[in-house]
Amino acid sequence: MPPPGLSRFNTAHDEAARAALHEVCASRTWGDRILARRPYATAEAxxxxSDAAMAELTADDLAEAMAGHPPIGRPKPGDRASHREQSGMAGASDALKEELLALNLAYQERFGHVFLICATGRTGEQMRDAVRHRIDNTPEAEREIVRGELGKINRIRLTRIATHAEGDAA
Known part of the structure; x- marks a missing residue:
């Protein structure tokens, strides 16, 4: 028997399920592919x-997905997922926050999108080091790294959908 959250997701009306998926990933193509395969017998399915849909996204689909993510260190007000996922920045010094902002801007200028990393469990220093390392990548290599990072983020967010019982704070 699927976990309660997964059962709820499987039986939700398409629009409600689509809205939940949009909170996971802003790519409509990704969301449509997940919806089309319902119901899911297990969270692993x-x-x-999700992994299969992520692997099939075009560059435009990836851009749409990335547009749903705020820069590291600047989660959207009221966005619980971003605040939770970027909690490693909570204790960061002002100097680290300023450095990360400058690196984010340089990265965005080079690649045309926000620096995207699965921030869950990472410190501010680890995220800074990652952007320093990745800023010299080719656009093609960076797109594939971003695809992998989005996949990790999606899995974390889908886990919350699949495993949380009704009324749990997600």
């Missing part, structure tokens, strides 16, 4: 569908 949902994660596998």
């Amino acid at each position: 949902l994660y596998a569908a």
Whole structure:
């Protein structure tokens, strides 16, 4: 029997399920592919569908997905997922926050999109070091790294959908 959250997701009306998926990933193509494969017998089947959908996204689909993510260190007000995922920045010094802002801007100028990393469990220093390392990548290599990071973020967010019982704070 699927976990309560997964059962709820499987039986939700398309629009409600689509809205939940949009909170996971801003790519409409990704969301449509996940919806098309419902119902899911297990959370692992949902994660596998997510991975498969992520692997098939075009550059435009990836751009749409990335547009749903705020820069590291500047989560959207009221966005619980971004605040939770970027909690490693909570204790960062002002100097580290300023450095990360400058690196984010340089990265965005080079690649045309925000620096995207699965921030869950990472410190501010680890995220800074990652952007320093990745800023010299080719656009093609960076696009594939971003695809992998989005996949990790999606899995974390899908886990919250699949495993949380009704009324849990997600």
